[in-house]
Amino acid sequence: MNHSALTPVFAVLRWSLHSLLIALIVVVIVRSVIAESPMTGLIHGLAVLMLATYLGGALVAHLKPEFVASSRWVPVLWVTLLTGVWAALLSVTPDAAFIVFPLFFLYLQVLPPKVAVTVVAATTGVTILALGLDSGLSIGGVIGPLIGAGVALTIGFGYRALYREAEERQQLITELLETRGELAIAERSAGMLAERERLAREIHDTVAQSLSSIQLLLHAAERLDAERPGLKQLRLARETAADSLVDTRRIIRELTPPALDDRTLPAALKRLAASTEQTLRAGGAGTAVNFSVEGDAVPLPMTVDATLLRIAQGAIANVARHARATRADLTLTYQSDGVSLDVVDDGRGFDPELAASAAADDGSFGLTAIRQRVDALGGVLSIESRPGEGTALAVTLPILQSSSAIPSESQPKVST
Secondary structure: OOOOOOHHHHHHHHHHHHHHHHHHHHHHHHHHHHOOOOOHHHHHHHHHHHHHHHHHHHHHHHHOOHHHHOOOHHHHHHHHHHHHHHHHHHHHOHHHHHHHHHHHHHHHHHOOHHHHHHHHHHHHHHHHHHHHHHHOOOHHHHHHHHHHHHHHHHHHHHHHHHHHHHHHHHHHHHHHHHHHHHHHHHHHHHHHHHHHHHHHHHHHHHHHHHHHHHHHHHHHHHHHOOOOOOHHHHHHHHHHHHHHHHHHHHHHHHOOOOOOOOOOHHHHHHHHHHHHHHHHHHOOOOOEEEEEEEOOOOOOOHHHHHHHHHHHHHHHHHHHHHHOOOEEEEEEEEOOOEEEEEEEEOOOOOOHHHHHOOOOHHHOOOHHHHHHHHHHOOOEEEEEEOOOOOEEEEEEEEOOHHHHOOOHHHOOOOOO
16 A cells, blocks of 8 residues: 555554564563473474564565565465464463454454454464363353453454555555546646637738738739839748748648647548548458548637547547447537537447546547546536447537637638
8 A cells, every 4th residue: 555644654564463462472482481381492492483474475565576476375374384483382381362462353364254253263272272281171261261362353354444444545545646637748738728729819910911912012012013123022022921921821831739730620520520531441351431521611729629529539430449340430520609529430349437537548539538528628428338339439529609710711710
């Protein structure tokens, strides 16, 4: 789990478990020396072996090498070996019964819940039996291990629930941070496109128009008197104005997105459909990709042009990669207050609810990226699909009245 506010709490709990088990093993060793047990050597050997097994497993779990991360059996093997050494130690000294308490927590942390409960119950029974064989059954010898097991189960499952909640919360925070970053990038991109559109419109309405007027006036002055003095200078001034006008229009085109250089949006979408169909046929897929326009085409803001083109590119790319369709249709519809793009295929379809929760495919034109583009312009996105029944994607973007402020002569053109 990544670092969170609860990480120190879990660290304290883990170190407390380590300290408790080590302390109890040391107690067993010390008591065997004080009691001068005839099996002191064997007790010490088993106690040291258990301590080494526990510390070695804890160190491996902390380092998390690849063979541990990829195997579910390594932790189980460690717990099994540790339990075997503990059982051997319990058979020679009843003092080892106290060590079962931290072992309960270890079982609950490492093993699956049902298996952990079974192992806790089994080791509790072994502990009660060992205490009974050593000093006879007593109420304390039975109730003590049972209470210890109950406390361990309560705390252990509470720890599991807390840890799971912390993981889910951390994952949610991570997703929110990622989404915030993506939204910030989208907002910056939209702002850049809007500013480029504004600059292109301003340059067209001021510098380009002025240069065009200067060129026309100079040309008219040339025609008035072909023999007048300074005609050569007038012609040079007119040619300079014409060259500057060409440069100005090039700058206007460069202020459009890279794919919006030399064609209108319908032409770009038509070319996209044709090139996609050609590519699919070359790859052995017989998918027919068609494009059609409905309504009267009107000039659109650069942001709308760019957004529709990018959505079409992403949607068609998804059809080519995933749909296995025999037919795909792109339809661009101009309306009085908006423009719509529909991408329909007869492919294998998918579950939109599952796809909507996934990250954008290849970091580009997934459903999340499309939805963000549409939301940024105040549009509406609709996706209808079922497995085996094809997919229909519909995007509607509003057209502000100011979108027609750029004359058709200066309307950015599009290429794919």
